[in-house]
Amino acid sequence: MIDSRPPLERLRDRVATLGAPLCLGIDPRPDALPESLPANVSGVESFARGLVEAAAGSAAAVKLNTAYFEAFGSAGWAALERVRADVPPGPLIILDAKRGDIGPSAERYAEALMGRLAADGVTLQPYLGEDAIEPFLAFPGRLVYLLVRTSNPSAGQLQDLLVEGRPLATVVARWADERWPDGRVGLVVGATAPGELRRLREEVPGPAFLVPGVGAQGGELATALVCCHGTRAPGLINLSRAIAERAIGRPDWQRAAGKAALGWLDDMRGAGATLGATT
């Protein structure tokens, strides 16, 4: 049964029901697949499907990174279309595309991601300003997650530059918060810089944070759990490698992935309960 409520409402319910804001990240590389799968586009598709089947039930959202499909050109895009179509009802679908182009071109990307692929949310670049964002929000109710403080080693080269005494990431966060105050624009803030994450949450209490970098990239779960939720929208903590790497190398890899996701779900519930008791 299709749930026709707006994505934000579905997300709120889903996070409440699961008791944890787990986002299942799907970033499959052909050189990091279970042994039984071929190192090609078909292996990548099978791994993506297998992870979704095994772990989407524990997830408030499934985040598909377009790069890992696009690497195979049109065949990869066809695989992405099939994987997306077969995600079971329940979790939101976020396309982690990090697109950003001038208005007329942004409209075409929005058609691709919000239109054809029917994403509930997409990740976008902030550098071109609002022209690059608005065409995605023209799809009623859909969500945008704007890159603010990313989880990669060179993130700070631009994002930490000081603009009137504040890091650029903070300025972008405040700009997005003021420009789109209705909860539909969240912010991508990595857990790999926990000080930044905490500071950004203090600066902008409203918007949801989509937090990558927990697990394989070393970010702390507790800080991410405290900080991801905004007053206007529930946040998400993305786990990709932390789940996929528990599956690779095991003959029963789907079972291992499902177990890893359930383990993280329990950890989040536990930490959340502790946090709830102490705050």
Added chain:
Amino acid sequence: MIDSRPPLERLRDRVATLGAPLCLGIDPRPDALPESLPANVSGVESFARGLVEAAAGSAAAVKLNTAYFEAFGSAGWAALERVRADVPPGPLIILDAKRGDIGPSAERYAEALMGRLAADGVTLQPYLGEDAIEPFLAFPGRLVYLLVRTSNPSAGQLQDLLVEGRPLATVVARWADERWPDGRVGLVVGATAPGELRRLREEVPGPAFLVPGVGAQGGELATALVCCHGTRAPGLINLSRAIAERAIGRPDWQRAAGKAALGWLDDMRGAGATLGATT
């Protein structure tokens, strides 16, 4: 015959031979096609092919914007693959993809664009720092054009923010110039803000500028011609709508597109000659 020299060398020769740095931009929308073509992916592919056939001979580079193909999903990507494969020898192929992701994901985008689609150059976002750029430069000799000052109305929202008294766009330009001093990283600087364009050229004399915004978006040709070339690499002036719109609405649309491109080529040669005589 395949020209196996590095893209930068081929570009230098091509601009010198043509006497003008014309970049043919291909951004076909299904609602803006010649009447004889269907308003779908097949019409978009035919228009793209027709423009390339008619005008690539006047162009130093052909710039294909991925958004206009991606809007049709895997079918659009298949069309992009065919269009790219059939560009005749001579002009460089630039994929205007504006991608930007953390290292492991950037590697997959580089595989898609530099690998499978064999682009000579791509456009990229600066917001994530060097991790998002290096995987593309790992393809020997290939070129990157980093977004610095874009041509859209909201460009200034981030790009004009002052960082220690200088606009962010300038800081990004100087950073790229110092980080990659070998001529392989050019900068996208729109002609719609001619003051910015001139100022940026003074700040960073080295890198090539890829200049959009001349023609339909109102930017001045003369300023673009003076400013696009760097001391280390020849620049490019992109024309998309200025050529496509001369073709749409005409039964002999290919001939009209070829004529429009030749007209711009003549204008550029004329202005260039004048500039050469006076400087």
